[in-house]
Amino acid sequence: MYYIGIDIGGTNIKAGIVTEDAKVLIKDKIRTGAERDYTEIVADMAELCNRLVEQSNLSWDDIDSVGIGSPGIVDGKNGVIVFAGNLSFRNAPIGAELKKHINKPVYMGNDANCAAVGEYIAAGKKDMECYVFVTLGTGVGGGAVINGKLFAGFNNVGMEVGHIAMHPGGSRVCTCGRRGCWETYASVTALVAATKKSIAAHPDGMMAKLAEENGKVDGRIAFNAARAGDEEGMAVVNTWIENVAGGIVDLVNLLAPEQLSIGGAISNEGDFLLEPIRKIVKRDQFARNVPETEVVIASLGNDAGLIGAALLGKAQ
């Protein structure tokens, strides 16, 4: 069987056909046109799905189900996008609407939660009691699969991992309104801010040069400088990694997952990111003399959300 995943974004809607073992057979995208009524958007989504099935020489009989990932708050049980900031969806019954076009089971979830499901299935360890995914990007997101089921809390806003407090009441105000959320310390946004601050303090340093060559400051500048032995680069990276690891220790102490994987583009830094995190987790975790959480880099990259949406039905 094959599985169709749809990943709704503010600009594009991506869709793809995914195999049982989390590989993308074919994928394509269309413009979202987020200002339109949801019924029009869903009609386009259905057309995209039909096109993909045709182009891959499959029939709808080969398709098990369709899964939809969306930013914001998604009520998977009722197939409703409750709220999605940049999409103007408010309590939109996307699931029921799509079923008017496609006679297949439709599953829905928050995009970070979908990515968690994708990475969980790609990890290939189906008997995990608990699996946790963390994605480091503009913010910090994540998801969990507990006893084989996507866990999103009773109101579908659980696993807001970015919004556990690192320094509650501290000086960093989070987009959620709270002070000191982990996201304000561990996002790539925070890494870039720290890099910029260091560049301002050391305008002739290596990071300043790398940023000039690169045309902008992104998350890689500090890592590239640190790899080259630059002291300021190492300072920025070490502080950021300590903050990333601090929240991961919290998740390990709370959820004790068999595996916790780290995604987002910054996870391309690989062992240079992973090894110090592992050391800090080892140092700070509560677990002693028991099997320990395996912390790894996530494997699916950009397609995690699409693949996870497709395979949502496997984590219900």
Place this chain on the structure above:
Amino acid sequence: MYYIGIDIGGTNIKAGIVTEDAKVLIKDKIRTGAERDYTEIVADMAELCNRLVEQSNLSWDDIDSVGIGSPGIVDGKNGVIVFAGNLSFRNAPIGAELKKHINKPVYMGNDANCAAVGEYIAAGKKDMECYVFVTLGTGVGGGAVINGKLFAGFNNVGMEVGHIAMHPGGSRVCTCGRRGCWETYASVTALVAATKKSIAAHPDGMMAKLAEENGKVDGRIAFNAARAGDEEGMAVVNTWIENVAGGIVDLVNLLAPEQLSIGGAISNEGDFLLEPIRKIVKRDQFARNVPETEVVIASLGNDAGLIGAALLGKAQ
């Protein structure tokens, strides 16, 4: 049917017969004699159970199962106490040993997790997707029931709620070795330390007087002073409650439970404790425009662990 719960402590072993709806029919206790071999301790536990069944005019046919709660790390699946600091148990197969004496299903769990199960069942909302229990005492413990099952992580050390970081790397060193754990801010131990500090700074203040009358400084001194309008008392209580609430917001943002209940003797402070916590949760939680977690005071008091141990079989 009736359910036997056994609550192992360093000094005493308590046991009781519990009804379907979380009421204690009869209970008693014996000395633990923690220095002895586990086989001897289990033999005494079995004898205590037999005595309770006899005294309550029940027969073993009326007993559904026996549950055991223990401090430390408990492998419920295999019926083993992996580690319990003040009990000298190391990988002790207590479950199998008890079954040599009592031919009933035996369930086992960590004591805080048992209390969570007890409070979950006492809450009487069996369809909760997620329920979280937090107990404030010498440390901060807790547990969760997810989709009707006790959740303890894959290695049985999950839900160490006291060991999420409030100020990681901060000046307060936790018993677990990490710096800045929530427990170092939100335990009654932390409340008492803050009370003592304030008394030292204000030796003629109300808290100093209350402590002298009381013969010692405990968690109630600051609350009693605060209730009477004492400024220093209010300052101590407010800071402590802000710290307690901060961790509760973390749990709400991560686990989005239908209900989170607060136990431990200090929860007798009731609304004076609960109302400010609710306000802070309301202010700081990520959830907006969705159903919100209900934060309540736990209902079972000291018997939570015993009752939860008895009813462990209902949360497997």
